[in-house]
Amino acid sequence: MPYMFGFFLVVAIVTSAIAVMLTVPAERLARGLRLAAPAALIVIGVVLTIIGRGSIGLPLAAVGLTWFARSRGVSRSGGRASGARSTVRSALFEMELDHESGDLDGVVLTGRHEGRRLSSLSPEQLLALYDDTLDDPDSAQLLAAYLDRRIPGWRERTQTHHGTRQGGTPGAGPMTKEEAYQILGLAPGAGAQEVREAHRRLMKRLHPDSGGSTFLAAKINEAKDVLLD
Numbered sequence: 001m002p003y004m005f006g007f008f009l010v011v012a013i014v015t016s017a018i019a020v021m022l023t024v025p026a027e028r029l030a031r032g033l034r035l036a037a038p039a040a041l042i043v044i045g046v047v048l049t050i051i052g053r054g055s056i057g058l059p060l061a062a063v064g065l066t067w068f069a070r071s072r073g074v075s076r077s078g079g080r081a082s083g084a085r086s087t088v089r090s091a092l093f094e095m096e097l098d099h100e101s102g103d104l105d106g107v108v109l110t111g112r113h114e115g116r117r118l119s120s121l122s123p124e125q126l127l128a129l130y131d132d133t134l135d136d137p138d139s140a141q142l143l144a145a146y147l148d149r150r151i152p153g154w155r156e157r158t159q160t161h162h163g164t165r166q167g168g169t170p171g172a173g174p175m176t177k178e179e180a181y182q183i184l185g186l187a188p189g190a191g192a193q194e195v196r197e198a199h200r201r202l203m204k205r206l207h208p209d210s211g212g213s214t215f216l217a218a219k220i221n222e223a224k225d226v227l228l229d
Contacts, residue, residue: 038066086185086202088219092139093118095146097216099185102205104149106142118143123151127158145213180223192228199224 049058084099095106106118113121113129121129126147133140147154181188184198199220206216 084185086220087182088142088216089179089182090138090142091136092133093142095142097185097202097206099201099205104146106146118146118150123154126151127154130158141213141215145216148213175219175222175226177226180226183219183223184227190227195224195227 086097086099088095088097092109092111093106094109095104097104108114108116108118108129111129111132113125118126126143130140130143130147133143151157175183178188181190184190184195184202186194186198190198202220203217206213206220
């Protein structure tokens with residue numbers, strides 16, 4: 001009798017799994033498959049225990065439960081890349097935004113301060129560096145976004161109002177998917193729902209209406225469009 005019960009239970013599970021695979025959207029199915037393997041171990045362990053093979057079934061069920069808990073933790077992380085950081089790059093800077101703290105910092109990629117972090121430069125050095133970036137609108141706007149946070153009122157302190165393209169589109173060619181994932185702080189292959197959640201989370205921090213950067217907000221919007229196109 002226990003064997004028959006186990007057989008019918010397995011048949012029911014397999015039939016249900018096939019039905020789900022045929023009806024559930026691919027994105028949700030992929031997310032569910034990450035939980036399917038540990039769930040299968042749990043079911044097999046329970047069935048073996050019922051039919052009197054508890055010495056095998058109970059350890060299998062325990063492994064499945066541990067695996068299932070870890071898989072749920074990864075799923076809830078929203079597919080974020082390690083460190084939960086967004087990266088925006090221009091010819092002169094690589095800027096990083098920490099998702100948790102909201103801290104913005106960057107590295108100078110070329111020129112007299114090459115290799116130094118913006119946070120290590122004095123206000124006078126930063127303002128002089130801004131003057132050097134005006135031939136590169138993308139770099140100028142990245143540095144302006146940093147200065148807005150680091151030195152409030154810096155625009156009034158400098159007389160170099162050269163009309164940077166606030167809110168303009170990046171001029172270094174179309175954004176690639178790799179760049180879009182980096183900007184949203186996501187691992188490659190993240191699903192559409194994860195893209196939307198990352199976009200929503202970042203826009204809360206960087207939207208101009210909340211004191212954020214028009215340029216960075218435009219980059220975040222572009223990254224979402226590239227990945228959802």
